[in-house]
Amino acid sequence: MLGDSMSNLSKASRPRTLKQPSDKEGELLRQLEKQDQERKDTKRELDRERLIRVTAGVIDTITSPEFVERMRLAQLELQRGGGMEAAAKLLSLDALRQSGAEIPDDFRLTSRIFEDPANGLRVEYKSEVSSSNVDMQTAWGACAGAGGPLIGCGCSGWQV
Amino acid sequence: MYQHLNFGRIELESVMRAAYDQLIDFVTTQPFKTVMAEMNSLKPTKRPAFVASVLLNDEELSRRGVQRPSDILIQRSAFGDRRPTLFCVKKLLPEKYACVWKNVNITFDNEFEDSSVSRDADKAWRIPLPVHLQAMAMAEEKDLEQVLYT
Numbered sequence: 001m002l003g004d005s006m007s008n009l010s011k012a013s014r015p016r017t018l019k020q021p022s023d024k025e026g027e028l029l030r031q032l033e034k035q036d037q038e039r040k041d042t043k044r045e046l047d048r049e050r051l052i053r054v055t056a057g058v059i060d061t062i063t064s065p066e067f068v069e070r071m072r073l074a075q076l077e078l079q080r081g082g083g084m085e086a087a088a089k090l091l092s093l094d095a096l097r098q099s100g101a102e103i104p105d106d107f108r109l110t111s112r113i114f115e116d117p118a119n120g121l122r123v124e125y126k127s128e129v130s131s132s133n134v135d136m137q138t139a140w141g142a143c144a145g146a147g148g149p150l151i152g153c154g155c156s157g158w159q160v
Numbered sequence: 161m162y163q164h165l166n167f168g169r170i171e172l173e174s175v176m177r178a179a180y181d182q183l184i185d186f187v188t189t190q191p192f193k194t195v196m197a198e199m200n201s202l203k204p205t206k207r208p209a210f211v212a213s214v215l216l217n218d219e220e221l222s223r224r225g226v227q228r229p230s231d232i233l234i235q236r237s238a239f240g241d242r243r244p245t246l247f248c249v250k251k252l253l254p255e256k257y258a259c260v261w262k263n264v265n266i267t268f269d270n271e272f273e274d275s276s277v278s279r280d281a282d283k284a285w286r287i288p289l290p291v292h293l294q295a296m297a298m299a300e301e302k303d304l305e306q307v308l309y310t
Contacts (some may be wrong), residue, residue, distance in 0.1 A: 007259075048185040048188045052267070062261065063172050068162050071260040080209060084240075088285030095281075106274075110284040111240030115291050143239065 013065035058103065061146045084111060112143035165259065172257060179251040186232055187249055187266055191225035196268070198224075199246075200211050208295040211236065211247045228276045235293065237267070238288035242304040243277045244270040245294075270298055 021029060061067065070090050077086040088111075089095065097103055161169045199210050214220040215234050221227075227298050228234060233250045242289060250265035278284065289297070297307045 001213070031264060041237065046188055046193050048184060051184045052181075055184070055264075055266075058264075059173050059176045059180070063169050064171065065162055068172070068260050070167075072162075084287065086287055091183075091249050092281035092285070093279060094172060098297070108239075108241065108243075108277075108279060108284065111286065111288055112237055113288045113291065114235050114237045114248075 058144065061101070061103060061107060064101050066099045067096060067144075070096055070101070072100060087111070107144065109144045167256065172261070175257060176261070176264050178254060180266075182229075183232065183249050183251055183264070183266050185227065189226070195224050195226055195268070204244075205301050206298050207246055207270055208298045212295065217245050221292040223290055225270065234292045238291050238294045239284075240288050241277050241279070241284040242307075244272050244284070244298050244304055246270050246298075 064073075074087045074090040077090065091109055093103055093107065093109055096109070101111075162172075188194075195214065198215075199207055202210055214224070216236070217310075218228055231251060234247055235250055236247050237245060239245060247269045248265040248267040250263050252263045253261060260274060287309075288294075289304065289307060293307065294304060297304055
C-alpha cells in the first residue's frame with residue numbers, strides 16, 4: 001500500500017528523505033524484526049534434514065564403544081553408592097576423549113533432571129511462582145547432546 | 161557386541177535412529193511448528209509460562225492441532241550446566257538399553273550465547289536446579305548462574 005501511494009506522488013512532491021521513526025516506532029520495528037528472525041530460525045531449526053543430520057551426529061558419538069563403556073561404568077559406580085562426582089569423573093569430556101571417544105567440539109555432556117522421569121507424567125503447574133512437587137525431581141542422569149539452541153540428546157537416568 | 165553387554169553398536173544405533181525419527185516426524189508437523197513460532201514470538205521471559213500452559217497441556221496442544229502420540233513425552237528438565245532450557249520432546253528406549261541410554265530427546269532451549277554456558281566438568285556436573293525454580297528464574301530474567309540452590 002505504501003508503495004502504491006508513493007508511486008502516485010509527483011516527483012516534486014515526494015519528500016527528500018523518509019521520516020525517521022520515533023523511538024517508540026523504532027522499538028516496535030526492532031521487535032517485529034526480531035520476531036521475524038525467530039520465526040525464520042524456528043523454520044530452520046525444525047527442518048527435517050537438519051534434525052536428521054544433527055541426531056545422526058549425536059547417535060554416532062554416544063554409541064561409540066568407548067562412550068558406551070563409560071556410561072556402563074558410571075551406572076555401576078552409582079549403584080555402588082558413588083555420587084555425581086563419580087559420574088563426572090567418568091563422563092567428563094576430557095575423560096571420554098582420553099579413553100579414545102571422538103567427541104565433537106560443540107558437544108555437551110551434563111547432569112540433567114526431568115520432571116517425573118519414570119512415567120513422563122507432568123507435575124501440575126499452577127503459576128510461575130507455584131512450587132512443584134520437588135520429590136518428583138530426585139532422579140538425575142547424564143545427558144549428551146549437540147546441535148546448538150535446538151539439540152538432539154541421548155539421556156540416561158539414575159535414581160539417587 | 162559391546163563388551164559386557166548383550167547388544168552391539170549397530171543394534172543400538174538402529175533403535176536410537178527409529179526413536180529419533182519418530183520425534184522428528186512429530187516436531188516437523190505443521191501444527192507443532194506453528195506452536196513453536198507462537199512460542200518464539202514471545203519474549204524469552206514469557207516462554208516458560210507458555211511451555212507450562214500450552215506445551216505441557218494436551219488440551220491446549222489439541223486446540224492448536226497438535227496430537228501428541230502417547231509414547232512421546234513433552235517434559236521440562238534442567239541441566240547441570242545451567243543452560244536455560246524450556247522443554248524437550250522425548251522417547252524412552254526399550255529397557256534392554258537402559259543400562260547405558262534410557263531415552264533420546266530433542267530439547268528446546270531459551271535464548272543463550274553458547275560461550276556463556278561452560279562445558280567444563282565442574283560446571284556441567286552440578287546438581288541441576290529444580291525445574292520449577294529454573295522456570296521462575298527465566299521468567300524473571302535472572303542469570304541461572306546466579307540462582308543459589310543447594
